[in-house]
Amino acid sequence: QVKITDMRKRFFSGMLLLFYVVVSFAQTPYKRIVSLAPSLTQSLYYLDAQDNLVGCTSYCMAAKEDKKEIVASAVKANLEKVIALKADLVLVSGFTDLQDIETLRKFGIKVEVFQSPKSFQEICGQFIRLGKLIGKEERARRIVLESEQKIKNISSGIKWGRKPRMFFQIGANPLFSVLPNTFMDDYMNFLGAENIAKTLKRGSVSREFVIAQNPDYIFIVTMGIVGKEEKDTWSRYSQLTASRKKQIHIIESDIACQPTPITFVQTMEVLEKIINK
Template identity: 25%
Template sequence: MKKFAGLLLSLLLAAGVLAGCGSAEAPAQQQKQEKTAEAFPAEVKDASGKEIKIEKEPQKIVSLMPSNTEITYALGLGKKVVGVTDFDTYPKEVKDVEKIGGMEFNTEKIISLNPDLVLAHASSMQSAEEGLKQLRDAGIPVVTVNDATSFEETYQSINMIGEATGAKQEAGDLVKSMKSDLAAIKEKAERISESEQKKVFVEVSPAPDIYTTGKGTFMNEMLEAIHAKNAASEQEGWAKMTEESIVKLNPDVIVTTNGATSVDEIKKRSGWSNVKAIQNNEVYDVDPDLVTRPGPRLIKGVEELAENIYPDVFKK
C-alpha cells in the first residue's frame, strides 16, 4: 500500500511539473499568436507599386517562384504552403506539396487550393498578368515580390514576405543573420591582397551559347564580397559572349553552374588550352540554386564560391 501511495505521489508530482512547463510555454506561444493577429489587417506595398490589403493572417499560401518558397519556409511557414511551382526543389518538403505548373501556372488549380495569399514575382508580372488578374478577381490577395538582383533587394523580398504573412519578426531575424554571416565572410576576405585577387569567369550557360554574369547581378556582388575580380565586369547583367572573347580575358578561375560534366567539357575545348584556369586546373562547378536564387541560401553560395576560388583562406 505504501509503495502504491509513493508511486501515486510521484505521478502526481510529475504531472504537476509537466503542467508547469506547459503553462510556462503557453503564454509565450499565446503572446506570439496575439502579436501576429494584431498585424492584420495589413497593407503591403509590393513590386507592382500597389498597396495590397490582407485582411487576416494567411493560413494557406501558394508560391509562384522557388525563391519565394525558400523564404517562406525559412520564416517557419512551411506548413502553410499548399502550392508551389514545378521548379521548386528546396527544402525537401516541397516535393510533397501540390504543384501548380511552371512559368505558365494553372490558375484553376490555384483557386481550387483555396489560398488566402499568393506570392507572385515581378519577373513574371507582365507575362502572367492575365492569370494574376483571375486570381485577384477570385478574391485572393496577390503580393508580387520584387525581382531581387542584390543582397539588399533580397533583404527587401524577405521583409515583404514577412510583412504579408505576419512573420515580420522572423523576417527581421533572418535578415540580421544573413548580414552577420556575410560580414564574417567579408572580414575573412580582407586577408586577400589586391595582388592576390583572382580573375574569375562565370559560365551560367554552356556552349554554344555561352552566357556569363556581368555588373548588376548576384554573382558579381558575390565575387566582390570575397575579393575576386569578375572577368566579365565590363558586361551588364546576363551577357552572351563568344569563346574567342572569353579566351582573350584569360581568367585565373572558371566557375560553371551547369553541372560536373561541364567542368570536363570546358577543359577540353579547342583553343582554350592556354587559358590560365585550364593550365592550373581551376575549373569548378557550383550549385546554381545557391548563387542565382535570391533567398536565404545566398550566403551558402558565397561560401561555396570562396572555398573553390580561395581554398587556403576559406576552407576549414
Template identity: 30%
Template sequence: MVAETFPRLQHRAALALLCGLGLPAAAQVDITDDSGHRLVLKGPAQRIVSLAPHVTEILFAAGAGDKVVGVVAYSDYPEAARKLPQVGGYTQIDLEAIAALRPDLVIGWPSGNRSAPLEHLRALGIPVYLNEPRSLDAVAHSLEQFGRLAGSEAPAQAAATAFRERRAALAARYRERPAVRTFYQIWDRPLMTVNDEHLIADVIRLCGGRNVFGQLSQLAPTIGVEAVLAADPEAIVASGMGEGRPEWLDQWKRWPQLEATRRDNLFFIPPERIQRHTPRILDGAQLLCEQLEQARARRGAISPAAPSGGA
C-alpha cells in the same frame, strides 16, 4: 484556354473571399513589393501560393512554411516543400489550380513568371506580391518582407539577422583580398554568364572577385568563346544542372593559353547553392570565396588567408 475558364475562376475567387469574412480581425499589412507595387492586406496571409522555387524556400526560412498551400515545380527545399500541391511550373502557371487552393496571397517572380497570368490573378481579386532579389542585402530584405506578409516577423527577423552576420563575416575575410578576374558560366550551349546587376555578381564581389563580363547590358547575357578568350579570366566558375561537375567545364582545357586553364582554376559550385535567391546562397558564397583564394595562392606570391571561424 485562359479566356474560356476565366468566369469559373472569378466565381472560385469570389467564394474564397467570402469564406474569409468570418476570420477574426488582424493587423493590416501595408507593404511595397520589389516592383514598386503597393499591396494592402486586411491581415497576415494564411494561404500563400509560391510561384518560384526560391520564393518557397524563403517563405520556409522566414517561418511561414505552414502558410504555404501551393508551389511550382522544382520547389524541392526544404523537404516539406516537396509534399505541397503544385500549380504548374514558374513559366507555365495553372490558374485553375491556384484558384482551387483559395489563396489570400500569391508571391510571384518577375524574371521567371509571365506577366499575363499574374495580371489574371489580380483581376480575380487575389493579391500578388512580386519578389526579385538581386543582391545579398535583398535576400535578407525578402526574409523580412515575407515575415510581414505571413505574420511570422520574429523568426523572419532572426533569419535575416543571421544571414547578414554571416555575410559580414565573409566580407570581412575576403572582400579586400586581391581581385581575381572571374568568369561565371551558367551554361554551355548557349554559353551564358551574368552581368554586375545579377545576384551572383554580388557574391563574386563579396569574395573579392571581379566579374569580367560585369559591364554587359543583359542580366544573363549569351556570349561567344572568343569573348572569353579575349577577357582571359583568372578563374572560371561553373554551375550546371545538379550536384555533379558538368563535363563542359573541362572543355576550357582546349585553350591552354587561358590563364584559368594554365593555373587549373576551373571551379564548380552546385547551382542550388549559388543560383537560388535564398539564404543558402551563402553556402555557395563560402565555396566561391575558398575557390578564389585557391586562385590567389596559385599565383605563387600570395599566401592564402588565415583560417577563421564563423564564416
C-alpha cells in the same frame, strides 16, 4: 450612478475585446499560400511557414518531400488549380505573366510580386518584406542580420595580392555570363574580385571572349553532366590562367541561383573554401 458605472465598464470591456479581435485578425498570417517561384518557396521554409503553403511549382525543390500541390511549370501557371486551392495569397516573381496576375486578382486573391533582386541588399529587403507579409518579420530580420554578419566575416577574411578576374558561367548552349548589377555579381564584389563581364549589357558570350579576358577563376553554375562537360572543355584551353592553375569549378545552381539570404551565404561559403584551399 452605479448603473452608469456598470454601463461604462461593459462599454470599455467590449471595446477592449473588439480591439484585441481586430489586432489578432490583422496579425494572422495567410493560411493558404501558393508560391510560383522556387526562391519564394524556399524562403517560406526558412521562415517556418511551410505549413501554410498549399501549392508551388514543379521546380520548388524545398517542397519536394512535402508533396505540395503542383500548380505551375517553369513557364506557366495553372490558374484553375490555384483558384481551386482557395489560395488567399499568391507569391510570384517578376517573370510571371501580367495577365495571370490580373486574373487571380479578379478572383479576389492577393498577389504579391517580387522582382528579381539586383544585389544581396535587395535580397535581404525582399526577405524581410515577405516576413512582414506572413507574420514572420522577427524571424526574417534575425536571419538577415545573421546572414549579413556571415558575409562581412567572409569578405574581411579574404586577402588578395592582386585583384583576381572571374568568369561566372550560367548555362552552356549558348554560354551566358553573370552580368553587373545582378545579385550574382555580388558574389564577386564580396570576394573582392573583378567580373570579366563588367562592361557587358547582354549575358551571351563566346568562348573567344572568355579566352581573351583570361580569367583567374571560372565558376560554372549548373548541375549534372553539363557542368562536367563544360569543365572538361575549359580545361583543354591551356592558355587560360584558370585552366593552368586548375581553378575551374562547378557551383550548384540550386543554391547559387536562388536569391535568399541563406543560399547567398551558402554560396559564398563554398566560394571562400575554394579560394582558401
